[in-house]
Amino acid sequence: MYFDLTEEQYMLKDSIESMLASKNEDAQQVKKYDDKPGLDRDIWLALVAVGLPMVLPTEEQGGLGMGLLTLAVAAEVQGYYAAATPMQDHCLVVKALADHNAADGRLPGLLAGEQVAVLAWSEGQGNWLPSQWGLVEHDGRLNGVKRDVIFAADADFFLVGLQGQRLAMVAKDASGLVIEAVESVDRTQPISTLTFQNTPCEILTLAASQVGAIFDAALILQAAESFGLGRHSVQISVVYAKTREQFGRLIGEFQALKHQLANMALEVEPCQALYWYAAHAWDAIPEEAPRAAVIANAHITEIAVKTARAAVEVHGGIAITWEFVLHIWLKRAMHNKVRFGLPAAQRARSALLEDW
Template sequence: MYFDLTEDQKVIADTVGALLAKAVPDSEIVQQFDRGSVNRDLWSSLAEMGLCGILVSEEHGGIGMDLLTLAVVQEQLGQAAAPVPVAANALAAWLLSASGDATLRERWVAPLLAGEAIAAFAIEKNGQSDPEAWTQAPAALSGSLGNILWAAEADLLIVGCEGGELALIETTAAGVTVEPVEAVDRSQPLGHVRFDGAVATRIEGSTALATRLCDALFVLSAADACGAGNRAMDLAVEYATTRKQFDRLIGSFQGLKHQLANMKAEMEPVRYLYWYAAHCWDALPAKASYTASLAKAHASDVAVRVARAAVEAHGGIGYTWEYPLHIYLKRAMTARAIHGLPSIHRSRSAALAGW
């Protein structure tokens, strides 16, 4: 069997990559990271390309493609450590358009597609995103949820509620407090959300989509980790082929050659693993949850390990703030931690496989 991206997917990936390289060149990436907020100019450009509508049908204003296309885009965003919530908006728009809730669809899908509103998912409990663990009552949200991606910048929250249902609430609503979190990864701002009797709106028909939503988030997290890990590896290769020691390029030293080769051998299969997980979400739903958790666990573990090895390959400069390598390590660390650690996803995939 021959499995590859379509020409359209390759063009989209190349176009997004070129835009990111132009909008945030390597010389400015540390300054962008220091700001710790959404890059609004870049966000507008990506929204204008229609990326937030990849999963939404043309009937509802999107471009009607698939999760694999969105995941390929997310890899590019991870590779550039881009501070933009494309995945969050794309999935929120998909959820509202696919749920059949006409009222919420009319109110929110267009602003989400245009980038005029930002969505965040408050669906993690006890370190994992599992509809069976949700206990919130939409009519009276209470308690706190920490470390929610994009919450500090969000206009609306999608909240996981009892019975595997999803509900929507605006961040400005009564009883909702969002506090920015000083996160390790400033390219993806986090927020701490506190509910005090807040009233959310049930998303009609969302129960049937809750698991698919979580699986999509896992796949996109794997794609982001793949991008971050590959960029860290590329920086290590670039450094090894330009840095001299004892009048020799350090890349000619056998020990470093082995280290770089091991990094490549670990990273290369990651891309195809998340591709297959996205394909299953699109076309093989019986395998979607199993492959999503497998991809999330493996991709994030490998990306963190490779990024750490890349820091070691750089020596002292790899630890400095002014050199961008730490940004990709932190991006990979976020992908590893958010929506459940690898151990949780390995247990889930094993259970789904009947082990």
């Protein structure tokens, strides 16, 4: 019985933490945020150097086969530092492609991080689930729209969700593909709308269960990332309460504020074990994974928003301003809560899975 990370996972976590702490400390964030939103190449290359795209594919597929929990721990840290890369999407595309064909010619470039791949699943109006994907493929061609695709301008490939719970690869320069950037609330993960007009695609030969597993993994990685966002909200607020003075005392001496902060921690801290369990289930108890994934995603993405809003309240006026960093985390948490389906939709699915 060992419900904890391994030494190796803690070391990976530490190394990503120290890398991001130097490249993405809070003070640098606002400036980056004001620049043209998009992929942070510097951080992207550093995450690739750690080997993240190699984590999910098995050794037979040419990867490390280290499992989703390892990747989820990395996602947590990226959430904590609000790193502007689509690394989680990218790793899932790599895994889908490796499941499709481990000898696929696109894999080496993706594993090396020379190319970038992202997910194109949402069709808006609450249609995020594989069973809800409505885009139809006809003779290897796509016609229709996908929304809310992150880092589309930086991506070389899109993993597109199709009707019948299928996945297809589309290259960025495919004919008839129009990418239209949306003015995004969350500039750390800018979104675009993709329009396909007779666009060629390649259907991946994956069973519905394999597609389902990729979707579950996406929910879990995002839950992990949202835990990182939530923990950041607590940490930055606690630090502030220990330095800011009013009425001649540190505001952290006031019980109203202490309880506010304790309640934030009380919401966020148990989420760590919740996402660990879901990721572990994906790795080792597959029959539990779909439900564990929706429960973790619904619970943690909701709490991340709640906690980010509470952090703004703790800080007072300064946190309402653009130049203070907190809104970056709040907006990312808001994005994560919607992406892949709202908590209520996730819970409705979890109820069905349990046959309630």
